[in-house]
Amino acid sequence: MLLGLGAFAAVTALGVVVLSGARLHRRLWLALDAGAPAGVVFAHWLIVQSLYVLNKLCPCCAVVWAVTIALFWYLTLHCLERGVLPVPRGVRDVVHDTHRMLLGAWYGVIVLLVLTRFRPYWSSLL
Structure with missing residues (x-):
């Protein structure tokens, strides 16, 4: 938990610095x-532990999963667009054109894992 708090605090501070107009x-x-x-x-290790070892779904943990995936995805996209990461232009263009679809598919797989893992619970609500 402390590792996550420190990492999110550092990323938030750097995000504020970037939004203020500074160049990193x-x-x-x-x-x-x-x-x-x-x-x-x-x-993703925490997803596996939560769904298949602990057999529990924590809403706060799910928010952390979603934020971490989005942070990774858009940080990598930013680095690709700015030329920080050395990749061919064609790869950069494909990722830029399909990034929303790919991120949605990633989230969709996680939602399907949650729905199938707890299917008896969801069906009992109907």
Whole structure:
């Protein structure tokens, strides 16, 4: 929990700095873009633990999953568009054109995992 609080505080502070008009150094963007995949991997580990080990669904945890995935996705997209990450232009254009669809599919898979894992509960509500 403390790791997440620290990471989200640092990302929020850097977001405020960027919104105030400051330009961050390329190395800082690379560091952020290196930390974001680690956060996504950890969030997916937490998804597995929550759904299949603990057999519980925590709404606060689900919000953290959604925010971490969006943070990773849009941070990587920003780094691709600004040329911070060295990728071919064609790849950059494809990701830019389909990023909303890909992010929606990612969220959709997680929603399907939750719905299928707790199907007996959802069907009991009907």
